Amino acid sequence: DTAVSQTPKYLVTQMGNDKSIKCEQNLGHDTMYWYKQDSKKFLKIMFSYNNKELIINETVPNRFSPKSPDKAHLNLHINSLELGDSAVYFCASSQEMRGLSEQYFGPGTRLTVT
């Protein structure tokens, strides 16, 4: 069974469109995250949720809106897509919020905005 899954794996869309990426974890973890990995492979946190509550919002444009319907799901909706949004987006989960807890990553969603 896949621990952290994301859909879709690839997403190609035009500027100005709105798109969503879905994430689900079956590990029973309390904390979920969204990361963005750019072309230079730098992995940067965007959001974290703990028990459906937003904990970290890391200076992300408000075109990005996470939604956590329950503890096992954290979706990412992006409005008015821009060229600079092209990247790989990773969802992750961990048992706890602190650095003691290892993170489990999904396979990533490669977003290409044309």
Place this chain on the structure above:
Amino acid sequence: SQKIEQNSEALNIQEGKTATLTCNYTNYSPAYLQWYRQDPGRGPVFLLLIRENEKEKRKERLKVTFDTTLKQSLFHITASQPADSATYLCALEYSSASKIIFGSGTRLSIRP
């Protein structure tokens, strides 16, 4: 603000040798430091965690050290194999913000 630097963007070594990757950080010392492996087209996979009061941690052919005086962690792979080729990321907790920040990674290539 806290920064992490992995000082080698890429490292090429011969199979069988020990690969040593470096992770340096600035400002305060984190309580924990983690190492991850990332293969092309995949998400990072957790390898090891070391606490600030631990000098060294081992797991099979992997060894991590943590020197809070030098503000540095070293990641060693002994008896390296071509299958060890991947990008390795170090990560640490950023203050009390309860988030992990990642280094930019070192791409390791093991040639037969």
